[in-house]
Amino acid sequence: MTTEQDVRDAARRAKDAAADLAPLARAAKDAALHAMADALIAQTATVLAANTKDLTNGRAAGLTDGLLDRLALDEGRVAAMAQGLRDVAGLPDPVGEVVRGYTLPNGLEVRQVRVPLGVVAIVYEARPNVTVDAAGLCLKSGNAVLLRGSASAYESNTALVAVLAEAAEKAGLPEASVQLVPGTDRESVTHLMRARGLVDVIIPRGGAGLISHVVENSIVPVIETGVGNCHVYVDAGADLDMAERIVLNAKTHRPSVCNAAESLLVHRAVAEEFVPRVVTALRHAGVTVHGDDDVLRLAGGEPMDGPPVLPATDEDWAAEYLSLDLAVAVVDTLDDAVAHIRRWSSGHTEAIVSASQPAIRRFVSRMDSAAVMINASTRFTDGGEFGFGAEIGISTQKLHARGPMGLPELTSTSYLVTGDGHTR
Amino acid sequence: MTTEQDVRDAARRAKDAAADLAPLARAAKDAALHAMADALIAQTATVLAANTKDLTNGRAAGLTDGLLDRLALDEGRVAAMAQGLRDVAGLPDPVGEVVRGYTLPNGLEVRQVRVPLGVVAIVYEARPNVTVDAAGLCLKSGNAVLLRGSASAYESNTALVAVLAEAAEKAGLPEASVQLVPGTDRESVTHLMRARGLVDVIIPRGGAGLISHVVENSIVPVIETGVGNCHVYVDAGADLDMAERIVLNAKTHRPSVCNAAESLLVHRAVAEEFVPRVVTALRHAGVTVHGDDDVLRLAGGEPMDGPPVLPATDEDWAAEYLSLDLAVAVVDTLDDAVAHIRRWSSGHTEAIVSASQPAIRRFVSRMDSAAVMINASTRFTDGGEFGFGAEIGISTQKLHARGPMGLPELTSTSYLVTGDGHTR
Numbered sequence: 001m002t003t004e005q006d007v008r009d010a011a012r013r014a015k016d017a018a019a020d021l022a023p024l025a026r027a028a029k030d031a032a033l034h035a036m037a038d039a040l041i042a043q044t045a046t047v048l049a050a051n052t053k054d055l056t057n058g059r060a061a062g063l064t065d066g067l068l069d070r071l072a073l074d075e076g077r078v079a080a081m082a083q084g085l086r087d088v089a090g091l092p093d094p095v096g097e098v099v100r101g102y103t104l105p106n107g108l109e110v111r112q113v114r115v116p117l118g119v120v121a122i123v124y125e126a127r128p129n130v131t132v133d134a135a136g137l138c139l140k141s142g143n144a145v146l147l148r149g150s151a152s153a154y155e156s157n158t159a160l161v162a163v164l165a166e167a168a169e170k171a172g173l174p175e176a177s178v179q180l181v182p183g184t185d186r187e188s189v190t191h192l193m194r195a196r197g198l199v200d201v202i203i204p205r206g207g208a209g210l211i212s213h214v215v216e217n218s219i220v221p222v223i224e225t226g227v228g229n230c231h232v233y234v235d236a237g238a239d240l241d242m243a244e245r246i247v248l249n250a251k252t253h254r255p256s257v258c259n260a261a262e263s264l265l266v267h268r269a270v271a272e273e274f275v276p277r278v279v280t281a282l283r284h285a286g287v288t289v290h291g292d293d294d295v296l297r298l299a300g301g302e303p304m305d306g307p308p309v310l311p312a313t314d315e316d317w318a319a320e321y322l323s324l325d326l327a328v329a330v331v332d333t334l335d336d337a338v339a340h341i342r343r344w345s346s347g348h349t350e351a352i353v354s355a356s357q358p359a360i361r362r363f364v365s366r367m368d369s370a371a372v373m374i375n376a377s378t379r380f381t382d383g384g385e386f387g388f389g390a391e392i393g394i395s396t397q398k399l400h401a402r403g404p405m406g407l408p409e410l411t412s413t414s415y416l417v418t419g420d421g422h423t424r
Numbered sequence: 425m426t427t428e429q430d431v432r433d434a435a436r437r438a439k440d441a442a443a444d445l446a447p448l449a450r451a452a453k454d455a456a457l458h459a460m461a462d463a464l465i466a467q468t469a470t471v472l473a474a475n476t477k478d479l480t481n482g483r484a485a486g487l488t489d490g491l492l493d494r495l496a497l498d499e500g501r502v503a504a505m506a507q508g509l510r511d512v513a514g515l516p517d518p519v520g521e522v523v524r525g526y527t528l529p530n531g532l533e534v535r536q537v538r539v540p541l542g543v544v545a546i547v548y549e550a551r552p553n554v555t556v557d558a559a560g561l562c563l564k565s566g567n568a569v570l571l572r573g574s575a576s577a578y579e580s581n582t583a584l585v586a587v588l589a590e591a592a593e594k595a596g597l598p599e600a601s602v603q604l605v606p607g608t609d610r611e612s613v614t615h616l617m618r619a620r621g622l623v624d625v626i627i628p629r630g631g632a633g634l635i636s637h638v639v640e641n642s643i644v645p646v647i648e649t650g651v652g653n654c655h656v657y658v659d660a661g662a663d664l665d666m667a668e669r670i671v672l673n674a675k676t677h678r679p680s681v682c683n684a685a686e687s688l689l690v691h692r693a694v695a696e697e698f699v700p701r702v703v704t705a706l707r708h709a710g711v712t713v714h715g716d717d718d719v720l721r722l723a724g725g726e727p728m729d730g731p732p733v734l735p736a737t738d739e740d741w742a743a744e745y746l747s748l749d750l751a752v753a754v755v756d757t758l759d760d761a762v763a764h765i766r767r768w769s770s771g772h773t774e775a776i777v778s779a780s781q782p783a784i785r786r787f788v789s790r791m792d793s794a795a796v797m798i799n800a801s802t803r804f805t806d807g808g809e810f811g812f813g814a815e816i817g818i819s820t821q822k823l824h825a826r827g828p829m830g831l832p833e834l835t836s837t838s839y840l841v842t843g844d845g846h847t848r
Contacts, residue, residue, distance in 0.1 A: 019766060019790065019792070022789065022792070023786075023789035023790060024789070033737030055581035078436065085427065102811070104809070105812055108800060108804060110810055110811075112827075114793075117822050117823075118792065118822065131447065133543070154470075190731050197642075198824050199484070201822070201823060206807075207841060215620075215643065216620075216643050219639065221645075221821065221822075221823045223823070239845070242844075245845060246845065246847060247845050248847075249694065249848060250847075253847070253848050257523065299574075309766040339668050342443060355584035362447075362626075363592040365446065365447035366443065366446070366447060366841060367838070368443070368446070368539075368542065369838065370838060371838065371839040371840075371841060372838060372840050372841070373838070373843070374840065374841065374842040374843065375843050375844055375845055375846070376841055376842070376845070376847075376848055377846060377847045379847070379848045380785075380841055380843075380846065381839070381841075382534060382848065384530070384534075385533055385848070386528075386530055386839070387526070390700055390740035396626070397449050398541050398542065398624050398645075399541075399625060399645045399647070399823060399824040399836070400823040400824040401535075402836050402837055402839075403837075403838070403839045403840065404839075412822035412823070412826050413653070413826055414791070414793065414794060414795065414796060414826065414827070414829075415794065415796070415805070415810070415827045416788060416795075416798065417795060417796070417797050417800055417804055417805075417830075418798040418799065419798065419799050419800030419804075420666075421666035421669060421795070421799055421800070422799070422800040422801060422802075422804065423669050423670060423672075423673035423674075423678050423801045423803070424673060424676070424801055424803045424804065424809070
């Protein structure tokens with residue numbers, strides 16, 4: 001069982017490292033990222049050997065094929081991780097950016113400047129690529145990083161962190177800039193969540209269960225990521241060809257991710273025409289539709305190959321399916337759509353398809369989500385799509401960061417105030 | 425005993441109000457703030473009658489004169505609260521500000537826009553003026569507010585909130601935009617801290633005990649405010665007249681506030697000259713000095729009227745005295761000063777007095793505090809001094825907001841993405 005002392009010792013080393021990382025110039029950090037990428041390539045065989053152990057253990061433990069696939073590394077995947085580090089090296093350094101700056105009437109110069117957060121802990125599930133991505137983003141933004149991956153990826157993560165940490169240190173970064181949190185048991189996370197004052201933030205990445213466990217139990221500040229019950233609303237007078245394209249893309253382009261659509265709301269004025277055609281198109285694409293009474297009446301009877309149209313319950317309105325399922329309802333007004341979304345949404349991304357400027361303005365002003373898409377697919381809520389170059393996760397909370405988080409979201413700010421002997 | 429249902433019902437009403445507050449234009453919010461100010465003036469007698477009950481109860485319960493003074497209202501204090509609301513009405517509306525905006529290569533327009541947080545809860549101690557200040561700031565930034573004052577100010581707060589809520593509603597704001605949290609018992613705060621999903625943030629304002637209780641027990645996100653163990657470091661080669669002015673101002677201008685200095689560190693190169701003179705000046709100003717061995721040797725023996733020079737212990741380095749006490753140490757190097765501060769500081773404000781640009785640059789880059797003063801008093805870390813026009817508190821955490829918090833810090837952001845049928 002992992003002891004609190006083990007975790008606190010690692011966190012304390014990370015805090016010491018953070019103090020030395022913070023003042024580093026961009027060139028030093030970028031050189032380290034390139035050295036880490038080189039080391040990953042050079043030591044691919046070691047990493048793959050460790051990964052093979054995880055896969056063997058995983059098969060013995062009865063992991064599903066899906067999980068095994070997420071866990072599996074090969075030369076291509078290791079090379080992609082290395083390239084990810086080089087890409088991060090190419091991004092601007094957020095540290096030192098002057099966010100606000102002005103001179104007060106008394107002559108004091110005030111500058112609000114971006115600084116690293118300090119020690120960032122990431123708690124995540126199977127994919128070993130998160131180990132490398134998170135390490136790269138945290139170091140680039142001047143933070144020490146504590147990585148707590150899942151037990152099923154333990155051998156892979158241990159090998160990856162050994163390679164990264166050694167390369168980083170050789171390149172001149174402080175010792176303990178990159179560390180694995182000791183232990184893969186539940187206590188390991190519990191102690192991490194209690195290490196307030198040593199750890200500055202915990203970012204959980206994974207399923208809803210992991211995220212709510214961390215959110216509810218951590219006294220270290222948390223950034224909540226990723227649960228997405230995303231809606232598409234098709235307004236009266238919408239271009240229905242556009243609406244169909246957007247619905248299909250939002251649902252079927254990659255159903256397993258948080259920015260996929262899970263619910264469709266159709267204004268009654270276009271329901272008669274739009275519901276049958278979109279349900280048919282969805283079924284052709286392999287989607288099971290969960291419809292309200294109107295949807296069942298308008299499109300429930302269509303005999304065709306493909307998944308059925310099922311009656312929707314409150315569980316469907318609440319569901320983040322992450323699969324080829326879509327809840328569909330007809331609403332009488334835009335305000336009814338707003339009320340439905342405010343009741344059921346997880347606050348990730350909502351989309352409106354409409355040609356009406358007043359309708360769009362009203363919808364947008366009443367949403368309470370990280371992103372609102374106007375005549376665009378929900379799938380665009382993504383750090384890469386937004387041009388951030390990299391993403392540590394998508395925040396669905398309102399404090400600190402909301403929506404896709406890039407490098408600036410891994411920083412805090414500090415006020416620098418310069419005078420020449422000013423007193424009050 | 426306050427039930428969870430009572431608190432959740434209030435929070436749910438606040439959440440409904442928040443949905444209608446968010447889209448309000450600035451003019452509507454400002455008109456309501458002026459109406460609230462008018463109502464406070466018109467109903468001063470009612471407010472003072474309620475305050476008299478609190479004072480009577482407080483005297484019976486044996487409150488100290490200091491607490492009674494903080495609790496006491498008079499016509500002037502009520503007028504000042506009303507003026508505070510008018511001042512907030514005069515500030516720019518943070519809601520709708522475009523924080524970032526650009527067009528992606530595919531033509532999608534991305535706008536990151538400030539939006540209200542939603543429901544803001546303030547948990548605070550005796551001063552009734554916080555009731556009015558917090559309500560004004562929250563409403564101006566489009567948030568519904570839940571106020572949880574102390575039991576000792578219950579009658580005053582109830583009267584104030586009745587006046588504010590009625591005036592706000594008459595002026596067209598949603599019902600329940602301003603509410604008192606039911607109950608003044610411990611359960612009342614406990615239920616508030618569990619109302620995740622209804623309450624968006626809790627801001628505790630008060631002593632260290634209240635703040636750490638909320639930080640450690642809330643599953644609603646918290647913004648930590650105000651504990652200040654602030655340091656002044658006097659560097660080798662510093663202008664010692666300037667240093668003395670800054671130390672005296674930082675310590676004695678208003679010792680009971682969080683941005684007062686609590687520790688002084690003096691570089692050995694100037695200690696021989698500076699320590700005796702600054703200790704003498706401090707003692708003349710009524711300050712008890714808690715010195716390390718060097719300080720005791722250099723200034724301990726001075727016979728004079730005034731408080732003594734006492735030996736410092738680790739408790740002194742850690743102390744937020746909030747009184748006319750100052751811990752003083754001699755350090756061998758700037759890096760020793762940095763190490764001392766990183767070990768003992770609460771991360772509020774540190775000051776360096778130095779004429780050396782390289783020394784200042786090194787010091788600043790190694791601090792981990794909300795504010796760093798360069799040749800200026802720690803007392804300038806303040807929303808009013810920074811020109812924010814108003815302040816809801818001073819954050820000493822790193823997430824979301826750090827340092828003095830004005831209106832923008834009471835907002836989140838949302839991404840608005842506009843296309844013409846964009847899909848991935």
